[in-house]
Amino acid sequence: MPQIITSQQPQNKDSHGTKPVSYEDTIAKISYAISRIDASGEKLLQRIINEHSLKRFVIYRRNYLGTLLKVLQEDYPTVLAYIGFTNFRYLTKEFIANNKVKSANIFTVSKHFITHLHSSYTIHHSAELSGLASIDYLWSHPCHPVKFIKVSHGIISLYENIAFLNNNKPDNVSPDDLKNKGLRACMTSLESQIKKIDYSRFESIEVILEGENKYLRRC
Amino acid sequence: MLSALGASLRFPHFDEWLQACNKAADSTFIPSWFEVMVEDFLEEGPHHQKLEQLCEVHNKSIVFHSTGLNVGGTGHFDPEYISSLNELFQKYHPVVVSDHLCWSASSDRYHHDLLPIPPTYEALRHTVSRVMELQDYFQRELCLENITTYIDYTKRDMTDLTFLCELVKQTGCSLLLDISNASINHKNRRKDSRSFFAAFPMNHVRYMHLSGGDWDAHLNTMIDSHSSSPNQHDLKVLEDIYHKRPNSPPVVLEWDSELPSFCQMQKEHERISRCLKS
Numbered sequence: 001m002p003q004i005i006t007s008q009q010p011q012n013k014d015s016h017g018t019k020p021v022s023y024e025d026t027i028a029k030i031s032y033a034i035s036r037i038d039a040s041g042e043k044l045l046q047r048i049i050n051e052h053s054l055k056r057f058v059i060y061r062r063n064y065l066g067t068l069l070k071v072l073q074e075d076y077p078t079v080l081a082y083i084g085f086t087n088f089r090y091l092t093k094e095f096i097a098n099n100k101v102k103s104a105n106i107f108t109v110s111k112h113f114i115t116h117l118h119s120s121y122t123i124h125h126s127a128e129l130s131g132l133a134s135i136d137y138l139w140s141h142p143c144h145p146v147k148f149i150k151v152s153h154g155i156i157s158l159y160e161n162i163a164f165l166n167n168n169k170p171d172n173v174s175p176d177d178l179k180n181k182g183l184r185a186c187m188t189s190l191e192s193q194i195k196k197i198d199y200s201r202f203e204s205i206e207v208i209l210e211g212e213n214k215y216l217r218r219c
Numbered sequence: 220m221l222s223a224l225g226a227s228l229r230f231p232h233f234d235e236w237l238q239a240c241n242k243a244a245d246s247t248f249i250p251s252w253f254e255v256m257v258e259d260f261l262e263e264g265p266h267h268q269k270l271e272q273l274c275e276v277h278n279k280s281i282v283f284h285s286t287g288l289n290v291g292g293t294g295h296f297d298p299e300y301i302s303s304l305n306e307l308f309q310k311y312h313p314v315v316v317s318d319h320l321c322w323s324a325s326s327d328r329y330h331h332d333l334l335p336i337p338p339t340y341e342a343l344r345h346t347v348s349r350v351m352e353l354q355d356y357f358q359r360e361l362c363l364e365n366i367t368t369y370i371d372y373t374k375r376d377m378t379d380l381t382f383l384c385e386l387v388k389q390t391g392c393s394l395l396l397d398i399s400n401a402s403i404n405h406k407n408r409r410k411d412s413r414s415f416f417a418a419f420p421m422n423h424v425r426y427m428h429l430s431g432g433d434w435d436a437h438l439n440t441m442i443d444s445h446s447s448s449p450n451q452h453d454l455k456v457l458e459d460i461y462h463k464r465p466n467s468p469p470v471v472l473e474w475d476s477e478l479p480s481f482c483q484m485q486k487e488h489e490r491i492s493r494c495l496k497s
Contacts, residue, residue, distance in 0.1 A: 020374060023341045024326070027293045030334065031325030049370045056369040056407075056440055063332045100328040104287035104300035105261055109329075143263035212265045 154197035294326030
């Protein structure tokens with residue numbers, strides 16, 4: 001009969017005479033410290049993590065932002081192209097700060113970004129951003145049950161132009177924004193398109209999937 | 220039974236693997252089994268037909284590898300996620316299903332990362348109970364991988380290896396030995412990994428991972444990035460494992476970021492294959 005370790009005498013105090021941190025509390029504190037993105041939560045970890053390894057805690061904080069940023073960049077290439085990487089990264093941080101990720105499937109998390117864009121006050125053009133994001137999500141997840149969306153009138157043209165400029169590939173986006181690509185003329189054209197967006201009227205767009213090919217169609 | 224060298228199936232190489240299977244005549248390395256990331260198949264799409272083709276037409280076995288089971292986490296399992304996994308297990312009949320011996324969510328939020336479980340009695344009881352719950356739900360054995368750990372907990376009741384052995388003993392789960400993760404952990408702590416590998420419970424290992432890391436000069440730390448070739452040290456460890464036990468569990472190369480060309484991956488597989496034969 002193998003000897004099974006089940007429990008030891010409960011330890012009410014550690015060697016310093018303080019009550020040990022429970023497992024659940026340990027996980028909660030680490031989770032909180034990771035989600036702060038900056039190092040402000042790390043002071044909670046002094047009794048949990050050895051001082052010599054605490055400097056490496058940044059790896060987990062970096063991963064938390066990096067993983068979400070990577071997924072959002074892939075799912076929202078047009079939003080990224082439109083606002084630039086610096087703003088996109090800022091919005092991702094804001095998204096993390098205001099939303100507790102509740103799903104084990106990271107792609108489920110991604111769709112909540114649209115709602116965040118809709119309610120974000122930090123980006124000047126948040127109204128058209130959530131429209132662009134909705135089309136991006138439709139394009140990135142063509143097998144999602146929702147294959148048809150309504151957006152404000154003018155958003156589709158704006159999306160088409162940005163996607164055209166960006167060739168719809170996140171890799172083509174420069175670290176800052178479209179202005180840095182020497183596309184001032186294009187930006188002027190986009191700005192005039194933004195002015196034409198009519199938020200009182202709507203238009204529809206659907207994603208069509210044929211085998212491995214997909215395309216967007218106004219409807 | 221899985222053959223000695225499998226391949227990790229990543230989307231950018233999916234079509235080339237299928238083409239290689241269709242030709243099956245030239246000198247291209249074609250494994251008899253693939254490790255498939257479950258998360259890639261949670262959504263519907265044409266990639267499902269390709270996987271079916273690989274399994275049914277080309278008769279390849281698959282191993283499902285996931286990252287979100289959160290075996291050491293606190294709070295409830297994500298019901299939608301584990302139900303989707305179960306559906307995929309029913310559909311594709313994987314030979315092995317593996318995840319990581321880690322936590323990835325508190326009761327509050329998911330991190331989508333592999334975080335270390337402190338090797339304490341309390342954590343062991345907690346993890347044993349959750350692994351049993353998952354095995355009951357899936358009605359099958361779970362295979363758990365040793366992870367890379369960048370932090371050290373102040374409270375330890377046992378070694379990481381003892382924790383892992385106890386978990387196996389109490390739950391009947393099996394193990395996925397990630398040679399590179401163990402090497403990185405030892406390298407980052409300036410420790411020799413030989414005693415760890417010598418004591419690792421190989422009888423419970425279903426398969427092994429090899430991967431390449433990145434050196435973070437600022438933190439003076441090796442990072443488990445899966446973005447390069449496995450190093451000579453890890454290949455030597457693999458060679459030693461096979462030298463001691465010729466019927467050792469099979470191995471698969473993990474490469475997730477900065478994925479090289481299919482042709483380069485073929486060369487990497489040849490390199491590992493030579494190592495297994497030597």
